[in-house]
Amino acid sequence: MKDRxxxxxxxxxxxxxxxxxxxxxxxxxxxxVFGLAGLWLGMLVAPTDFQQGEGYRIIFIHVPASWMSMFxxxxxxxxxxxxxxxxxxxxxxxxxxLAPTGALMxxxxxxxxxxxxxxxxxxxxxxxxxxxxxLILLFLYIGYMALTAAIDDARRADKxxxxxxxxxxxxxxxxxxxxxxxxxxxxGSSVNLTKSSMAETMLWGMLLMAMCFWMYSIAVALMRVRTxxxxxxxxxxxxxxxxxxxxx
Amino acid sequence: xxxxxxxxxxxxxxxxxxxxxxxxxxxALIMVVEPILVIRHRKTTLARLQRQIRAETRNTAE
Numbered sequence: 001m002k003d004r005x006x007x008x009x010x011x012x013x014x015x016x017x018x019x020x021x022x023x024x025x026x027x028x029x030x031x032x033v034f035g036l037a038g039l040w041l042g043m044l045v046a047p048t049d050f051q052q053g054e055g056y057r058i059i060f061i062h063v064p065a066s067w068m069s070m071f072x073x074x075x076x077x078x079x080x081x082x083x084x085x086x087x088x089x090x091x092x093x094x095x096x097x098l099a100p101t102g103a104l105m106x107x108x109x110x111x112x113x114x115x116x117x118x119x120x121x122x123x124x125x126x127x128x129x130x131x132x133x134x135l136i137l138l139f140l141y142i143g144y145m146a147l148t149a150a151i152d153d154a155r156r157a158d159k160x161x162x163x164x165x166x167x168x169x170x171x172x173x174x175x176x177x178x179x180x181x182x183x184x185x186x187x188g189s190s191v192n193l194t195k196s197s198m199a200e201t202m203l204w205g206m207l208l209m210a211m212c213f214w215m216y217s218i219a220v221a222l223m224r225v226r227t228x229x230x231x232x233x234x235x236x237x238x239x240x241x242x243x244x245x246x247x248x
Numbered sequence: 249x250x251x252x253x254x255x256x257x258x259x260x261x262x263x264x265x266x267x268x269x270x271x272x273x274x275x276a277l278i279m280v281v282e283p284i285l286v287i288r289h290r291k292t293t294l295a296r297l298q299r300q301i302r303a304e305t306r307n308t309a310e
Contacts, residue, residue, distance in 0.1 A: 043258075044250050044251060044252065044258075045249060045250065045251055046251065047251060048251075048262065053262045053263070053264060054261040054262030054263075054264050054268065055261070055262070055264035055267055055268065057261065057264075057268050058267065058268055058271045061271055061272060061275045062271070065275070100282070101282065104278055104282060107278075108274070108275055108278060111271070111274055112271040112274075112275065115266075115267040115268075115270045115271045116267065116271070118267060119264055119267050216279060219283075220282055220283055220286060223283065223286045223287065223290065224286050226290070227286075227289060227290040227293050227294075230293060230294065230297060231293055231297070234297050234300070239297075240301060243294070243297050243298050243301045244301060244305075246298075247294060247298075248294070
């Protein structure tokens with residue numbers, strides 16, 4: 001049979017493992033470049049906000065962290081759906097590798113939000129729709145990690161965790177649209193496809209920081225998934241060969 | 249081009265220094281510590297799996 005290029009080949013851990021390893025340094029490098037450019041624009045060049053003074057600069061990490069916390073969850077739910085539908089091995093490993101980073105992003109979103117809320121609203125925390133639904137997202141991440149860690153059999157853990165992810169996905173549009181659906185203290189979205197309420201340097205600084213967070217998340221998740229692959233596939237020939245060859 | 253007049257100006261963040269640097273500091277800490285933990289976990293996992301492989305091959309050789 002002719003050996004033609006097949007995308008599905010990368011769904012196999014044995015082929016994905018070296019590919020992931022080769023890609024990590026590039027994602028790290030690109031993340032650092034975007035991060036430096038974003039910090040330079042956001043922290044050194046961007047003007048003062050006319051309402052919030054210099055305090056608004058928290059936006060350069062608050063918005064990227066919040067976006068990533070929602071996006072990573074959607075990616076995990078996507079992997080869960082693929083895993084439940086096609087019973088692929090890789091999908092559960094990917095979801096598992098993304099979870100801690102997603103949880104940290106949700107935490108950072110809440111942490112920076114609290115530090116932003118205090119000077120602007122006078123409160124670290126309010127039980128407002130946006131904040132509460134983001135807190136639930138953090139709990140969903142923690143719940144997923146606790147549930148999968150509590151089940152010894154990896155494939156069963158993937159199935160149970162996957163179901164939790166799919167049920168919880170309803171929370172993501174709730175977070176996103178909460179500022180429209182309810183009267184909340186949280187300000188509306190700063191970025192819009194048609195118009196933006198921000199100065200150009202502010203907008204670009206934020207988008208660069210978002211790219212930095214994005215590339216960072218991919219790099220860390222790829223690093224993590226490689227270890228999960230070795231652990232889970234330790235009885236297969238390809239892992240044994242790698243380990244015998246002194247894999248670092 | 250640069251928005252700030254002095255380093256002290258930059259650090260003060262117009263009176264919001266505590267909030268701005270509290271946000272950036274914790275974020276930077278997490279983005280440094282998370283990869284370190286991931287790499288450390290990988291090293292211990294690799295060492296354990298390699299020990300197991302060596303023990304297995306020793307057993308089958310006997």
